[in-house]
Amino acid sequence: MDLLNSAWLIHMIERSGKKPAEKLLCVYSLLDTWLSAPGIRERALEEYASQHSLAAACPVLSAHLLRLATVAKLQNPAAVVAQLMILLQGAVAEELRSPGTDALLTAQQAAKAVLADARPPLATRIEKSLLAGGYAAAVTAIAILGLHVWPSGQHQQAQFAQQGTEYQEAAVVDAIDPDLLLKALAFKRNIQSGICPAPSYASVPQDQLQTYMHVVQSGLSSNPALDSRKLEALLAWYEQHRAWECYSKLQNKQKIILGMGV
Amino acid sequence: MARRMREYILEVAGDLFSRQGINSTSVDNIAAQAQVAKVTLYKYFKSKELLIIEHLRTQEEKLWQRLAEASRQESALAELEALVVGLLDIIGEKDFKGFASIKAGVEFPQPDHPVNQRSREFSRQLRSQFAELAEKAGIKQAEALALQLALVVEGAAITERSQQGSDFVGHAKSLVKTLINSAS
Numbered sequence: 001m002d003l004l005n006s007a008w009l010i011h012m013i014e015r016s017g018k019k020p021a022e023k024l025l026c027v028y029s030l031l032d033t034w035l036s037a038p039g040i041r042e043r044a045l046e047e048y049a050s051q052h053s054l055a056a057a058c059p060v061l062s063a064h065l066l067r068l069a070t071v072a073k074l075q076n077p078a079a080v081v082a083q084l085m086i087l088l089q090g091a092v093a094e095e096l097r098s099p100g101t102d103a104l105l106t107a108q109q110a111a112k113a114v115l116a117d118a119r120p121p122l123a124t125r126i127e128k129s130l131l132a133g134g135y136a137a138a139v140t141a142i143a144i145l146g147l148h149v150w151p152s153g154q155h156q157q158a159q160f161a162q163q164g165t166e167y168q169e170a171a172v173v174d175a176i177d178p179d180l181l182l183k184a185l186a187f188k189r190n191i192q193s194g195i196c197p198a199p200s201y202a203s204v205p206q207d208q209l210q211t212y213m214h215v216v217q218s219g220l221s222s223n224p225a226l227d228s229r230k231l232e233a234l235l236a237w238y239e240q241h242r243a244w245e246c247y248s249k250l251q252n253k254q255k256i257i258l259g260m261g262v
Numbered sequence: 263m264a265r266r267m268r269e270y271i272l273e274v275a276g277d278l279f280s281r282q283g284i285n286s287t288s289v290d291n292i293a294a295q296a297q298v299a300k301v302t303l304y305k306y307f308k309s310k311e312l313l314i315i316e317h318l319r320t321q322e323e324k325l326w327q328r329l330a331e332a333s334r335q336e337s338a339l340a341e342l343e344a345l346v347v348g349l350l351d352i353i354g355e356k357d358f359k360g361f362a363s364i365k366a367g368v369e370f371p372q373p374d375h376p377v378n379q380r381s382r383e384f385s386r387q388l389r390s391q392f393a394e395l396a397e398k399a400g401i402k403q404a405e406a407l408a409l410q411l412a413l414v415v416e417g418a419a420i421t422e423r424s425q426q427g428s429d430f431v432g433h434a435k436s437l438v439k440t441l442i443n444s445a446s
Contacts, residue, residue, distance in 0.1 A: 090413030
């Protein structure tokens with residue numbers, strides 16, 4: 001189910017509340033609404049028949065839930081997310097089988113109990129408000145947890161492996177302005193991690209399609225076909241036409257992190 | 263003899279159904295695998311549909327038997343937990359291929375199809391057993407808890423099957439404890 005991996009869903013989750021716990025809970029109501037939209041149930045049934053589990057098929061969603069659970073300072077966030085995904089999986093299956101049983105809202109109630117049970121002790125909550133730098137630590141923690149907890153997370157592993165090569169890539173290409181290259185790398189990473197939607201090939205302007213393919217697929221290293229002008233044009237096009245769909249907060253953070261690295 | 267033949271065909275068919283799915287198993291496949299003539303097969307089962315229903319019935323019977331052994335406890339609350347945990351234990355077994363009736367429901371999504379009806383009947387039975395025990399244990403929202411527990415079982419069955427070895431069953435068990443505790 002594409003929707004469950006889409007930047008749109010992540011965006012909706014982020015908009016649905018202020019506290020991370022609220023955001024975690026709204027996943028169920030969002031999917032409830034989605035499954036009751038016309039035509040969706042039939043399509044979901046078709047895809048569902050292939051019997052992939054959500055946790056395996058939706059690395060983007062589980063990673064995001066893990067991020068929220070960590071920011072909420074829940075105890076054992078990885079276990080909480082595994083439990084939330086089990087509930088989500090069961091509820092989607094039940095809702096598809098017998099529509100109108102309020103399976104997703106029932107799962108939401110169950111999820112509330114899970115979150116209440118995993119609430120941090122009071123001392124930690126006070127500490128939380130004192131620790132301004134906790135956020136950065138949380139982000140690192142998610143990255144580490146992400147690797148350990150989701151064995152199916154080749155997605156994340158791929159991202160990690162890729163971060164290593166990115167700098168090699170950067171070293172090889174010297175014809176392109178380094179700032180621009182960093183922007184292109186961030187662009188690539190955002191698309192691969194699902195923070196920004198990947199544009200369909202048909203929507204990319206003809207003359208930029210090749211550049212886009214170079215950036216996203218074949219990498220940026222030793223690529224004579226790539227020049228600053230083309231790259232700049234592509235990034236400008238994306239900024240104008242698609243970037244509004246990105247999950248903006250995270251993108252800013254990445255920019256900041258990127259900025260610190262330089 | 264006739265009874266043994268019938269059971270034998272059912273066993274071969276059940277094995278094919280659970281390994282490759284019901285829809286991708288034809289009557290020809292079953293006859294070939296069992297090394298019997300198609301005519302013989304039809305003598306015992308008038309149609310594939312009847313064969314499927316019979317397969318689901320036997321699987322359910324086996325499951326209920328196993329659970330009855332596992333879930334004898336002193337209090338209704340303990341019995342409820344043991345029942346759900348028993349189901350999760352089955353899910354966690356290495357050769358678990360999914361609950362036959364639930365899987366069949368996915369393969370036959372049309373609500374008026376006999377196989378789908380059988381599948382929904384199975385889920386309903388499971389849930390009403392949860393609800394009955396919860397009520398006995400004095401839980402006020404017994405129906406809601408029963409549905410929550412059913413969702414956990416179903417979610418764990420699907421998740422564990424496609425991601426074996428990642429201990430989703432363990433997570434599901436603690437989830438069950440949390441849900442029962444917060445309801446009682």
